[in-house]
Amino acid sequence: MAHYEPPKQGKASQLFDVIVLVILTVGALFVPLWLGMAGAAKIVAEPVDSPTWESLGQTAAQAAQYEALGYDPASAHDLILARFDYSFSAGALIAMIVVIVLYYVLMLKFSEVEYREVIAEKFGDRR
Amino acid sequence: MADIDITSQTMDGMGPHGTKVGLLRVLGPAHVWALGVGIVLVGEYMGWNFAVGKGGAYAALIACWFAGILYTCVAMIDSEVTSTVAAAGGQYTQAKHIVGPLMAFNVGLYLVFAYTMLEAANAITAGYLISVVAGMTGYAGELDQRPFIILVIMFLAWLNYRGVLATLTFNLVITAIAFLAILVLFLSTSGILGGGIMQHTALFEGHEMPYGWIGVLAAMHFGLWYYLGIEGTTQAAEEVRSPARALPFGTLAGIMTLLIAATLTWYVCSGVLPWEFLGDGVNGSVAPLFDTARLSGSNGLIWLLGFGTLFATLASANGCINDASRAWFAMGRDKYLPGWFGAVHPRYRTPYRSIIFLVPIALIFALGAPLDQVITFSILSGLLEYTFMPLNIIMFRRKWPLNSIKRGYEHPFHPLPAVTLLALCALTFFAVFLGYGTQLVAMIGFxxxxxxxxxxxxxxxxxxxxxxxxxxxKPQGY
Incomplete structure (x- = not known):
């Protein structure tokens, strides 16, 4: 394979590349947060009025530890009752699997094309 | 290419890129252990307890052990490839030689983001700890944690800028203290030395499996946090005196240390703290070992675990800066990123431009995002990297079979560790999907x-x- 001579990259172009990467990086984390789509919000499905340790499902030993940590039933109410919702649709699960598989297939395919060029230039026809 | 010597004292070992101003080869196996365990040990001090929140205490223990199996596979595979591809950039350089440039670019970014997010999480925890200590010592009102978060990141970046030997020697000392603090807490609270305060049966009563078996699956997400970062030992490949010996030894000793520390941590924390409090790392227990010490009634333990937590966060953030900057530097040197980043400091021999550039990135996340989101971002980058590793070792063995090149270490039972690792990664993707599906899709989209x-x-x-x-x-098949 003929030797590939890469173009020289100017300083402005280098700076532009860095800015693109930073924007993409920050966007990947903060866009879901800004749009309020970041999951993991636990919810209290069945709040308890005038909570007691018993109504919060706590035994005497468990209540004693909460009190040692500085909680009373009212302040511990949300902490104790909040739960994740693990229900999901088959469509969402399939979409996730497709996205992950697509990503790896895309990456391995493009990598292979680039890798063959590297090996051809490095080794030529040598064994 | 026989002119390349990866153990050279004068060249940086990267052939056409090699310069006489390379990274210094000054580290031994203990430094490798300190780099790996130092980054990860903070996972026992904070973050792992989100696994309790996702599935309950038993689920977190099962996740701890399954994640332990996952990381044992990672350490075995990594030790073989790294002892052969001993160059800065670790898995990035491995991917470049074994899979291809685009994979290498992605792996480089996994490394940078996993470590930079972990660094941000450490700074958040250090800020929280300082605010708690301020409250315990009589400070009235809410302490602003932000100046301490900035200070932690800036100080450690400066330390890294000045030189790798001092940085990792500092890590060795504070990591050892943080590990000993966990042992002392276990011995003091479990009944081995003095009276025990463990109440596992009473605290688990009625809450053994709050989400059932799906909670056990979901807990795998944060189960990774017990060990995330051990693979960072490979980043020191160009700076160790004997890569073929120090890297496998340091990495495998590191994973053994962490398996012990993770199990002890689960035991003492779940035996003292109610699971709902323990499992909420934002509104409940941000630093569970420290909270356990607080309930022990011993001032000595409170101070010891307070310093242990602080040291663990500092050691981890320190190692993260070290690793992320090496990966960024290696990509700059290869022009995968602007070549400006591929410079070594003429006096300190560190990748100083990469170190400085990553400081504001870490600050943006440390100051602007909640802890569980930052941790999830770090875990996702790690998970993508672990999914790459089985593909990497399978291709490595195919392209260069065992007798074709000299390996510093050959891992046994191939391909069993690779297949096990791939299966556990698939399971963990599902665990992240349960509750954090949006971040998963956003990350893959990125x-x-x-x-x-x-x-x-x-x-x-x-x-x-x-x-x-x-x-x-030349690799076979090309």
Whole structure:
């Protein structure tokens, strides 16, 4: 394979590349947060009025530890009752699997094309 | 390419890129252990307890052990490849030689983001700890944690800027203290020395499996946090005196240390703290070992675990800066990123531009995002990297079978560790999907976009054949 001579990259172009990467990086984390789509919000499905340790499902030993940590039933109410919702649709699960598989297939395919060029230039026809 | 010597004291070992101002070869196996365990040990001090929140205490223990199996596979695979591809950039350089440039670019970014997010999480925890200590020592009102978060990141970046030996020696000392603090807490509270305060049966009563078996699956997400970062030992490959000996020894000793520390941590914390409090790392227990010490009634233990937590966060953030900057530096040196980042400081011999550039990135996340989101971002980058590893070792063994090149270490039972690792990664993707599906899709979307950017734009600036710097024969099948 003929030797590939890469173009020289100017300083402005280098700076532009860095800015693109930073924007993409920050966007990947903060866009879901800004749009309020970041999951993991636990919810209290069945709040308890005038909570007691018993109504919060706590035994005497468990209540004693909460009190040692500085909680009373009212302040511990949300902490104790909040739960994740693990229900999901088959469509969402399939979409996730497709996205992950697509990503790896895309990456391995493009990598292979680039890798063959590297090996051809490095080794030529040598064994 | 027989002229390349990866143990050279005068060249940086990267062939066409090699310069006489390379990274210094000054580290031994203990430094490798300190780098690996130092980054990870903070996972016992904070973050792992989100696994309790996702599935309950038993689920977190099962996740701890399954994640332990996952990381044992990682350490075995990594030790073989790294002892052979001993160059800065770790898995990034491995991917470049074994899979291809685009994979390498992605792996480089996994490393940088996993470590930079972990660094941000550490700074958040250090800030929280300082605010708690301020409250315990009589400070009235709410302490602003932000100046301490900034200070932690800036101080450690400065330390890294000044030199790797001092940085990792500092890590060795504070990691050892943090590990000993866990042992002392276990011995003091479990009944071995003095009276025990463990109440596992009473605290678990009625809450053994709050989400059932799906909670056990979901807990795998944060189960990774017990060990995330141990693979960072490979980043020191160009700075260890004997890569073939120090890297496998330091890495495997590190994973053994962490398996012990993780199990002890689960035991003492779940035996003292109610699971709902323990499992909420934002509104409940941010630093569970420290909270356990608080309930022990011993001032000595409170101070010891307070310093243990602080030291663990500092050691981890320190190691993260070290690793992320090496990966960024290696990508700059290869022109995968602007070549400006590929510079070594003429006096301190550190990748100083990469170190400085990553400081504001860490600050943006440390100051602007909640802890569980930052941790999830770090875990996702790690998970993508672990999914790459089985593909990497399978291709490595196919392209260069055992007798074709000299390996510093050969891992046993191939391909069993690779297949096990791939299966556990698939399980963990599902665990992340349960509750954090949006972040998962956003992250993969990000990597797809940057992959297209790299393939169609950035790769034009990269030398083709010069990327392959190892003194190996042509791979089989090409």
């Amino acid at each position: 990597y797809i976009v940057v992959s297209l950017w790299f393939h169609f734009w950035r790769y034009r600036f990269v030398n083709r054949g010069a990327q392959f710097t190892m003194p190996w024969p």
